[in-house]
Amino acid sequence: GIQVEQSPPDLILQEGANSTLRCNFSDSVNNLQWFHQNPWGQLINLFYIPSGTKQNGRLSATTVATERYSLLYISSSQTTDSGVYFCAVHPGRETSGSRLTFGEGTQLTVNP
Amino acid sequence: DAGVTQSPTHLIKTRGQQVTLRCSPISGHKSVSWYQQVLGQGPQFIFQYYEKEERGRGNFPDRFSARQFPNYSSELNVNALLLGDSALYLCASSLVAQGGEQYFGPGTRLTVT
Numbered sequence: 001g002i003q004v005e006q007s008p009p010d011l012i013l014q015e016g017a018n019s020t021l022r023c024n025f026s027d028s029v030n031n032l033q034w035f036h037q038n039p040w041g042q043l044i045n046l047f048y049i050p051s052g053t054k055q056n057g058r059l060s061a062t063t064v065a066t067e068r069y070s071l072l073y074i075s076s077s078q079t080t081d082s083g084v085y086f087c088a089v090h091p092g093r094e095t096s097g098s099r100l101t102f103g104e105g106t107q108l109t110v111n112p
Numbered sequence: 113d114a115g116v117t118q119s120p121t122h123l124i125k126t127r128g129q130q131v132t133l134r135c136s137p138i139s140g141h142k143s144v145s146w147y148q149q150v151l152g153q154g155p156q157f158i159f160q161y162y163e164k165e166e167r168g169r170g171n172f173p174d175r176f177s178a179r180q181f182p183n184y185s186s187e188l189n190v191n192a193l194l195l196g197d198s199a200l201y202l203c204a205s206s207l208v209a210q211g212g213e214q215y216f217g218p219g220t221r222l223t224v225t
Contacts, residue, residue, distance in 0.1 A: 102154030
């Protein structure tokens with residue numbers, strides 16, 4: 001099956017700093033999503049971005065499908081950005097269904 | 113509009129027992145998927161249902177089963193519980209059967225003792 005690798009596994013920042021999270025995947029995809037998991041376990045949708053670039057406030061994401069990677073940018077980080085960030089993909093080779101394969105996540109800690 | 117809802121929030125069961133978890137998708141969404149997330153890992157796909165038909169099954173034993181009802185809500189059943197079934201169970205809904213954006217519920221935290 002498709003492999004999803006996220007880096008770095010852990011990231012510690014001071015409030016106000018910028019960061020880049022990376023997601024590499026091993027095959028073509030027709031769905032790529034970025035999620036933020038809060039301390040209570042809720043997965044919050046950040047971006048649905050199988051290709052291209054999107055921005056939402058301090059967050060932006062870019063997926064280069066031909067090179068099989070996606071980047072999540074967080075600018076001017078805040079303590080509320082802390083948590084685990086997941087990248088999840090649905091392989092393009094699968095012609096039915098919409099199962100997502102998740103990476104292992106990036107644990108982000110933003111200190112005041 | 114309400115998001116994806118799941119019940120119960122928390123559950124404690126004993127080894128060997130059976131459990132049923134419930135999920136209601138976002139209004140208008142016909143696809144429901146179930147995921148298991150053990151501590152420290154990303155969620156793992158268990159099942160997908162679309163229009164009451166199974167559209168995908170992950171690598172889980174036959175002790176795990178699911179169904180979808182005419183109103184598109186869904187139940188996940190796990191029989192003969194093992195300690196290793198302790199996890200956060202997440203339900204996701206989407207508009208379409210394939211490739212669409214998925215939205216997750218708050219999860220059910222199952223502890224097996």
